[in-house]
Amino acid sequence: MWSNIIDGLGLFSSWQALSAVLIAIPIGLIFGILPGLSGLTALAILIPFVYGMEPFVGLAFLIAAHAVTTTSGALPSILLGIPGTPPSAATVIDGYPLSKQGRGGYASGAALASSAIGGVLGCIAFALLIPILQPIILSFGSPETFILMLIGLLFLASVGSGSTWSGLVAGMLGIFLSFFGYEAISGIPRFWMGSEYLLDGLNLIPIALGLFAVPEIIKLIQNGKPIASDSGNRTIAFSDVFLGMRDTVKHWITVVQSALIGIIVGLVPGVGGETAPFVAYGAAKKRSKAPEKFGDGAIEGVIAPESTNNAKEGGALVPTLALGIPGSSGMAVLLGGFIVMGIQPGPEFLRNNADIGVGLAAVLGFSNVLGALLVILFMPYLARVTLIPGRILAPILLMLVVLGAYTTHNSFIDVVFTLFFGLIAIALDKAKLSRAALLLGFVLGAAVERYLNLSLNFHGPGFIFRPITLSIIIVAAVILIFPYITKLARNRP
Amino acid sequence: MLLRQVFNNKSIVKVTTSVLLTSIAAMAGADSHAPLKGETINFVVGYGPGGGFDTYARVLGPALAEELEATIVVQNMPGGGSRTATNTVYREDPDGTTIYILNGVPSALGQITGAPGVTYNLSEYTWLGRVNAEPWVLMVNNDSPFHSTQDLIDADRPIVFSAMSRADGPSDSAAILCEALQLECAIRLGFSGSSEARLAVYRGDADGIILTDTSINDSVQGDQARAITVLGNSSSQYFPELEPISEELELSEDAAFWNDYRGNVAEIGRSIVAPPGMSDELTNYLRTALETVLTDDEFLSELADRGLDINYISGSQLESIVNSVFEASKSGRATEIENVLLNKYF
Amino acid sequence: MKLFETIVLGCIVFFMGAFLVYGLIEQYPQQVLAFPFTVSALSALFALIRIVEIKLGRHPLQESESLKTVNEGDVSFINSYIFILMILPPLWLLGFELGIPLYILVFCLYFRIRWLTSLSVSLVSYAFIALVFNGILGARLPRGILLPMFV
Numbered sequence: 005m006w007s008n009i010i011d012g013l014g015l016f017s018s019w020q021a022l023s024a025v026l027i028a029i030p031i032g033l034i035f036g037i038l039p040g041l042s043g044l045t046a047l048a049i050l051i052p053f054v055y056g057m058e059p060f061v062g063l064a065f066l067i068a069a070h071a072v073t074t075t076s077g078a079l080p081s082i083l084l085g086i087p088g089t090p091p092s093a094a095t096v097i098d099g100y101p102l103s104k105q106g107r108g109g110y111a112s113g114a115a116l117a118s119s120a121i122g123g124v125l126g127c128i129a130f131a132l133l134i135p136i137l138q139p140i141i142l143s144f145g146s147p148e149t150f151i152l153m154l155i156g157l158l159f160l161a162s163v164g165s166g167s168t169w170s171g172l173v174a175g176m177l178g179i180f181l182s183f184f185g186y187e188a189i190s191g192i193p194r195f196w197m198g199s200e201y202l203l204d205g206l207n208l209i210p211i212a213l214g215l216f217a218v219p220e221i222i223k224l225i226q227n228g229k230p231i232a233s234d235s236g237n238r239t240i241a242f243s244d245v246f247l248g249m250r251d252t253v254k255h256w257i258t259v260v261q262s263a264l265i266g267i268i269v270g271l272v273p274g275v276g277g278e279t280a281p282f283v284a285y286g287a288a289k290k291r292s293k294a295p296e297k298f299g300d301g302a303i304e305g306v307i308a309p310e311s312t313n314n315a316k317e318g319g320a321l322v323p324t325l326a327l328g329i330p331g332s333s334g335m336a337v338l339l340g341g342f343i344v345m346g347i348q349p350g351p352e353f354l355r356n357n358a359d360i361g362v363g364l365a366a367v368l369g370f371s372n373v374l375g376a377l378l379v380i381l382f383m384p385y386l387a388r389v390t391l392i393p394g395r396i397l398a399p400i401l402l403m404l405v406v407l408g409a410y411t412t413h414n415s416f417i418d419v420v421f422t423l424f425f426g427l428i429a430i431a432l433d434k435a436k437l438s439r440a441a442l443l444l445g446f447v448l449g450a451a452v453e454r455y456l457n458l459s460l461n462f463h464g465p466g467f468i469f470r471p472i473t474l475s476i477i478i479v480a481a482v483i484l485i486f487p488y489i490t491k492l493a494r495n496r497p
Numbered sequence: 498m499l500l501r502q503v504f505n506n507k508s509i510v511k512v513t514t515s516v517l518l519t520s521i522a523a524m525a526g527a528d529s530h531a532p533l534k535g536e537t538i539n540f541v542v543g544y545g546p547g548g549g550f551d552t553y554a555r556v557l558g559p560a561l562a563e564e565l566e567a568t569i570v571v572q573n574m575p576g577g578g579s580r581t582a583t584n585t586v587y588r589e590d591p592d593g594t595t596i597y598i599l600n601g602v603p604s605a606l607g608q609i610t611g612a613p614g615v616t617y618n619l620s621e622y623t624w625l626g627r628v629n630a631e632p633w634v635l636m637v638n639n640d641s642p643f644h645s646t647q648d649l650i651d652a653d654r655p656i657v658f659s660a661m662s663r664a665d666g667p668s669d670s671a672a673i674l675c676e677a678l679q680l681e682c683a684i685r686l687g688f689s690g691s692s693e694a695r696l697a698v699y700r701g702d703a704d705g706i707i708l709t710d711t712s713i714n715d716s717v718q719g720d721q722a723r724a725i726t727v728l729g730n731s732s733s734q735y736f737p738e739l740e741p742i743s744e745e746l747e748l749s750e751d752a753a754f755w756n757d758y759r760g761n762v763a764e765i766g767r768s769i770v771a772p773p774g775m776s777d778e779l780t781n782y783l784r785t786a787l788e789t790v791l792t793d794d795e796f797l798s799e800l801a802d803r804g805l806d807i808n809y810i811s812g813s814q815l816e817s818i819v820n821s822v823f824e825a826s827k828s829g830r831a832t833e834i835e836n837v838l839l840n841k842y843f
Numbered sequence: 844m845k846l847f848e849t850i851v852l853g854c855i856v857f858f859m860g861a862f863l864v865y866g867l868i869e870q871y872p873q874q875v876l877a878f879p880f881t882v883s884a885l886s887a888l889f890a891l892i893r894i895v896e897i898k899l900g901r902h903p904l905q906e907s908e909s910l911k912t913v914n915e916g917d918v919s920f921i922n923s924y925i926f927i928l929m930i931l932p933p934l935w936l937l938g939f940e941l942g943i944p945l946y947i948l949v950f951c952l953y954f955r956i957r958w959l960t961s962l963s964v965s966l967v968s969y970a971f972i973a974l975v976f977n978g979i980l981g982a983r984l985p986r987g988i989l990l991p992m993f994v
Binding site for chain 3: 228407430436449457
């Protein structure tokens with residue numbers, strides 16, 4: 005046990021591994037900042053570079069680059085209202101209003117600190133789970149996955165800040181959009197209207213960019229003012245960033261709660277990582293004493309999704325290494341990287357190479373902390389972007405959006421759809437329908453259908469009464485009802 | 498460059514030099530012995546970067562470029578589980594500037610079952626040569642009561658298979674195994690990928706899953722399952738102790754038909770094709786070039802070091818395999834085949 | 844804005860309904876349509892409840908999320924959107940590497956940004972695409988349809 009830990013740390017501290025991590029971190033940070041390019045793209049592009057590296061060095065390189073994409077992905081969400089990576093979309097909801105109030109540095113500081121803490125918690129969870137990985141993952145079957153996703157859907161109503169019913173309609177629209185393309189069991193492409201583009205259904209990146217980026221660009225063109233114009237031209241100082249970091253520590257319960265949500269979602273193969281930050285956001289809002297501030301710049305609304313984003317990668321590493329089953333889409337590509345280096349993840353692998361497991365946990369923790377520190381260092385310069393006049397910034401952002409939309413699938417139609425969803429976003433927003441709820445519905449919709457069908461296929465309707473399923477339902481019910489009970493109790497003299 | 502100094506990464510240097518060499522060669526001008534000299538050839542991959550097909554294309558591309566004295570650019574065209582690419586390449590000009598690494602099993606099954614969105618016809622494609630093909634193997638959970646193919650036949654309960662969707666590889670091979678051996682089966686669909694379908698076997702929700710021998714080998718190496726049956730007529734390099742069912746069992750004529758049928762589909766494997774209607778001269782030129790590359794011992798051992806198997810057969814052999822698959826589908830058994838593949842065991 | 848909200852809600856329900864009808868015409872099996880049907884029915888119900896809420900004058904005080912200033916500024920919303928759509932023709936004709944810098948240049952000059960600034964922003968964007976996307980990422984950005992015709 006101890007020898008494994010010492011060997012693992014030894015692997016991590018070799019100069020090759022350290023230099024690989026140090027090179028990978030800035031690369032990952034840049035991928036995170038550019039909208040449309042995500043950790044997934046980063047891995048796909050970096051994998052060819054690891055041919056010929058030592059297995060541990062190559063893995064450290066890939067994991068470090070992937071881990072920090074969500075750290076820097078928070079910045080465009082906060083400063084520009086454009087999610088840098090799809091999981092950062094939840095950060096827009098409260099991060100961007102803060103930025104417009106001139107508190108972008110404060111929000112960024114909070115995001116970076118909670119990213120780092122969440123990432124470290126994720127890697128601790130990973131390290132602790134290594135010995136008991138297999139039974140945990142095997143106990144999560146389709147019914148348990150289905151229930152987890154259903155709980156995710158319950159948060160639809162609380163993501164938006166308008167009427168509950170509006171949030172639900174927007175969420176339902178998102179779910180409906182996820183039904184386009186091949187239906188899992190029959191193989192029939194739904195609603196494809198003879199278009200090959202729709203065979204696989206609508207793509208996530210054009211929807212995320214269209215919903216969140218295009219409206220901001222339109223607004224910049226309309227008034228030509230810089231983003232931080234509401235607050236006068238005030239540059240961001242380190243003191244703002246530190247204030248945000250301090251407030252993150254103050255809200256440590258939110259950080260831990262969100263990290264736990266991320267770890268659990270990451271553990272379960274098949275649950276999209278994009279779901280976790282929204283669930284964490286909803287949970288933080290439920291817990292908050294002032295939920296009405298959410299959507300207008302509540303700092304917990306920034307802390308929760310960012311902590312989750314980084315924590316979930318630790319969780320997602322668990323099934324990837326323990327079973328060779330990827331816990332997130334990024335991990336699926338990472339698995340390709342393992343195989344390139346001649347490593348076959350699985351229980352046998354971890355039994356014989358526990359040191360590699362420990363070493364990778366160290367890489368994960370180290371890159372999360374260093375990634376956040378690097379961004380904090382450059383923060384005052386990066387934040388000047390909010391002071392660029394709107395009509396110079398608008399075409400530049402449009403360029404990034406167009407490039408990001410195109411490169412994910414090399415598809416020009418994706419670019420057209422991005423602009424189209426921008427129009428939809430404006431209509432939704434004017435009608436006070438939540439764009440975030442739509443995105444959450446889209447991410448969860450098809451998967452809920454898939455896992456319900458699988459649960460019924462394998463276990464029949466009785467799947468609800470499986471012990472783990474039942475316990476998840478009870479815990480969720482308690483979390484959902486608890487705030488109302490405390491409120492009642494408080495109102496009573 | 499920094500990367501290179503730190504990690505002494507040889508492959509990048511090799512790739513870069515080969516690209517440089519080919520582009521220098523490309524400037525030398527056209528040549529009747531090298532009809533594609535100086536051209537840029539699109540090497541289409543039906544999946545995104547990072548997967549098996551992409552890896553093969555990126556490794557083969559430079560070698561083939563050198564042989565053809567052309568520039569080869571890998572183009573990823575993901576969509577519809579490679580269906581988009583198979584449709585698109587089918588409509589391209591057969592002038593040699595488009596080649597495609599085709600995934601035989603799903604492409605053939607899509608056409609056989611008349612899946613929505615299929616607009617190609619595999620028998621019309623120009624077949625240049627096969628990169629590799631893998632036998633399909635059944636694996637079961639370590640605690641499963643089934644230890645051999647005979648145990649499946651003797652089973653007194655339905656055997657549950659996990660799969661993704663109809664005619665996806667795992668589901669149709671399970672259906673054909675059940676039909677050939679007259680097993681009582683239930684094929685459960687709906688998993689989003691083969692790794693999740695595999696997880697259902699580890700968990701014991703399903704008895705088994707049929708996948709290519711390489712992926713089954715991963716699970717068996719990981720000590721999570723054991724292989725018990727090899728489908729088709731050729732044995733697997735990973736499981737030399739298992740005979741293919743055509744040798745393991747006395748197959749009836751009907752059983753042999755089904756086994757051959759699915760075996761032939763699997764034989765199409767990963768093949769390199771060009772759009773239909775290519776001139777004989779150009780076809781032969783490309784076939785020869787591919788053969789030179791794929792039978793070069795030095796290149797093969799380099800690939801083997803990276804865990805990439807090559808199992809070459811010529812374009813003309815490949816063409817006759819494809820024809821035999823579609824002749825069987827056209828014969829009187831077409832409706833029967835469709836029923837087994839799509840309905841009977843689901 | 845109450846009317847607009849009702850119209851958008853109606854459009855959403857209509858959109859789902861239209862696709863359900865399409866599914867029925869295409870004769871999708873029951874199981875393929877079950878989930879889309881449930882979701883459409885639920886959203887019709889929720890939309891109805893929301894419309895009743897609007898009629899009763901129950902407007903939540905907060906604006907949703909962040910787009911509070913959609914109508915501010917001296918360029919109308921429609922024109923701004925058209926400016927965005929105008930990026931498509933240069934992309935299609937000249938490709939990404941040339942089309943985007945050209946678009947940025949024309950865009951900035953139209954809005955009377957100083958020409959030196961416009962030119963440098965455009966050049967930087969060209970360098971960015973060439974270096975980051977074509978160089979480092981190896982993305983094969985399309986070249987557009989005009990250039991190959993003349994070269």
